Amino acid sequence: LTFETALKLRGGPSLVLAHSLGNNVFRYFLEWLKLEIPPKQYIKWLDEHIHAYFAVGSPFLGATQSVKATLSGETSGLPVSEGTARLMFNSFGSSLWMMPFSKYCRADNKYWKHFSGGTRKDHHIHQCDEQEFRSNYSGWPTNLINIEIPSIRGLEAYPSVSEVAHNNFSSIECGLPTQLSFSAREISDGTFFKAIEDYDPESKRLLHLLEKSYHGDPVLNPLTPWDRPPIKNIFCIYGIDSKTEVGYYFAPSGKPYPDNWIITDVIYEIEGSLFSRSGNLVEGNPGPTSGDETVPYHSLSWCKNWLGPKVNITRAPQSEHDGSDMQVELNVEHQEEADIVPNMTRSPRVKYITYYEDSESIPGRKTAVWELDKGTLLDPQF
Template sequence: MVHKRKNQKNRKNRTDDSSFTDDTVSDLGTSSTVSSIKRKPTGDSLNSAPRHKHSNSPEEMEQLVNETFFLKHEDKRPFVTKKRFVFTAGILIGLIIAYAMMSPQNPHFKIFSNYLSESFSDLDFSSILPAHILVEELFGNITLFLKPNISLLEDTEFLPGLTLAEEGVKSQFPVVLIPGIVSTGLESWGTSNCSRPYFRRRMWGTTTMFRAVLLDKECWRNHMRLDPDTGLDPPNFKLRAAQGLDAADYLFPGYWVWGKMIQNFAAIGYDSDNMHLAAYDWRLSFLNLEVRDKYFSKLKSNIELSKRTEKKKTVIVSHSMGSLVALYFFKWVESPLGGNGGKNWVNDHVESFVNIGGPLLGLPKALSALLSGEMRDTVELGAFGVYVLERFFSKLERAELFRTWGGLSSMLPKGGDAIWGNVTNAPDDRDGLIESYGPILNLRSIKGNNSNNDSSNDIDLSEDNEEFTSSKHTCVSGVKFLKQNSDEMFNNMLKKSYSFGVVKSQEEFQDSTDQTKWTNPLESQLPYAPDMKIFCLYGYGKDTERKYFYNFNPPDNKRLRIRDLLKHIFIDNTMNSDKDPYLKSGVHNGEGDGTVPLLSLGFMCTKGWNNPLYNPAKIKVITREFEHESGAALDLRGGAKTADHVDILGNYALTKDVLLIASGNGDKLDDKITSNILSYISKIDI
């Protein structure tokens, strides 16, 4: 009893100190509680205005809440006990633990990932997701805080544009922007049962894409794939490239592509009247871009209109695959089989061609994507991540989808072994490699190589006596291997659309009407445009996919047919090396911008187009490299000095160069080469 009375007394004392009971706190929002609270006068409350008995105005309620003990003394609490500190510390600790656990070098990694895989083995992801309208709401809310509030953009978002404007730099030449692969939003224009809910909504880009992928995957795949026979729209489905500057300014909320560049163009006087974004359906082969959408005809008309109205030539600014589109356009517009503009059309209409991060000689990443639907991004997810991805969108499904995209095949490696190396050496080999980059694909049987599955061991590249023995494929044999393991329709598309060789004599250039060679700068010549200038701007200093280690996993007692091989081939993500820091998760990294190898970025700019064989008009080519420098840790896009393949479109120095070129000040720019590209190209005999 004494103990009970003591507790009651303590509760009474606490009530007097806080001026009201705990029950009153929980019901603070009700008018009856507000009118019934009895407060002990304090120094803070003496200045309060008299209250009516039943007053519950917002001002009085706010003052009442501010006078409570637990809020009034919040600022006096130790910093480490405040909610903001605890919440932030919890996130940071969680990220550190997650990173440590998901690192393949962690001894507990395999146990942890296997446990997760088994725990989620029977999970049907689509069945546990909420109704589609809720998912759309969810993605809208999640990405809302990532989407920039244009009305609140700070001056730094318009730099260096504002700085150049203050120095008197202003718009001069009309500008055409040509985006790269996957940069342009694709809208649905179909009216089938599957398409109607998405009419004129983006199946690629914006949060609609995420909703469709998660809840309506088959419908999304049917929209995104092309007819494997024609390379055009499949029956009952129709996607078209979004139009206008917002077609590729942001791929989805928070992820800018051309957005920063457009802001800086605006700072020196550009707008939608003298700046045009030539969006296109990047899935299509270049041949079919004209067949289906008349893309090159529209581009030609747009540039001619600018010439008539502005009395000035156009500056073409392209990024990534957009540079290949521009090169194809130069050949198409002059050819009697294309625009029939004649020999001087480019010289009369194009002031400068700005090539930003163009994969002029292709990239090995396209080969792995088309071969098995894999790349570094997929194999470095870890065991659990790979498992979830395979359950949701398998590598076989990805490969089948990618092979219908004729545009992707335009970036297969060009120039053969002369550029990319043979089985023993490559021009861009560097110290510390356990094996040359030359054999782009290294294929081995999973049988008899179990000792290689320990990520702590170096790779044993010896042959074995199993049914499937190891084989090494260079650029030429790698593309041939892809063709051998592809269906007839894919091979017909490649044959009709692209060529990947190299021309070494003027006689081989006589047939300029072969459209398959127009995307390969080693099999076609630049236009006769001596007054035009070419600016090659690209980054380097990031690990870039250069070579792949594949394993076969053939079924027991069964000899695989060549067409079934792709079902049993995969990048071996357990392949790492303590001696070779560039080998990670079965991917051998070289130098480049994180996506395109340095050889592909720089060879034509620094050597190829200095040869009259490929540049008969001796067009001036200026090459400017940007070494990658990481930005602040919390800047997910790398900061103002990033040289990443996509993020470089927000690079301060590169943006300044582009603005100077468009404003007619490109003559102030000289070559700036700081990478090893000159050493590498000296080993290439072309």
């Protein structure tokens, strides 16, 4: 209704600016719209009603901090305890909407299924390609969760949910706690919540919420990679090069729920490397840079996949300058499903903004990505 009203009053299409989780909401709207109107009218409607979409700080593949908020609480500076913050966060139906997931796993195409006679009550079939099982960590820098489970006698007390989980449990020794590790896929498909259900009273409810409201959503399983929307102009804007959490170590605290887990260590990405909270270098698959303090680079930069086969790259200082510090690379080859990193210099005391723009693209469709050094969601520039 808002888009229709804007078109009627202004006589032209709208600009959409979505921030953080708002991008997930906008994605859901687009998928819902696709099922509501005839296929031939969908692109026409978008062209008439939306001129450009600005995705600001979008967690395209989820955010690691949502894991912390779910298990131990994230106060975000509020004057409440972490346990209270955990209770509040887990009471939201949208709490799992920013859970990390694998870029290699997708759901069935609900759009074509709908118009070929399928019903909206059908559950999405979740399928992962071979790369998911050949690569480490579901394409993320490291395992997102490493959790210490109290040891008890007998394997039957441990739920068997997947081959990976079974392999984890097989190392349990009586009398000793066991550390289990979980990738982004194992979080988003419910393996993790199933594995800890004997030790956490909240996990069964979260697993039910995950299966009913996410995997079983009649419009979209949001815990799947997002293809470029067929909108004329898309601008993807996010901060980089800040210390960002990408993994956690949890252990039982000995306290009752909601304070039953404590974080014993944190893994950060910074300057192309992974470090623990104590400062030790951690092995993994770090990206060329880090995220914006809240969302890892791996998730923020997913929209680079939306760029065309050739890209123009411009890097300039964020502060006022005379143009002499600008660097430009034209027609840079961009491989599908691959990151694109410019071969440009940096002055250590200068914060830059790097623009990636289509040199070649689908006619009538332009994509641009803006990376802001040290830019965060709280930065006035956003």
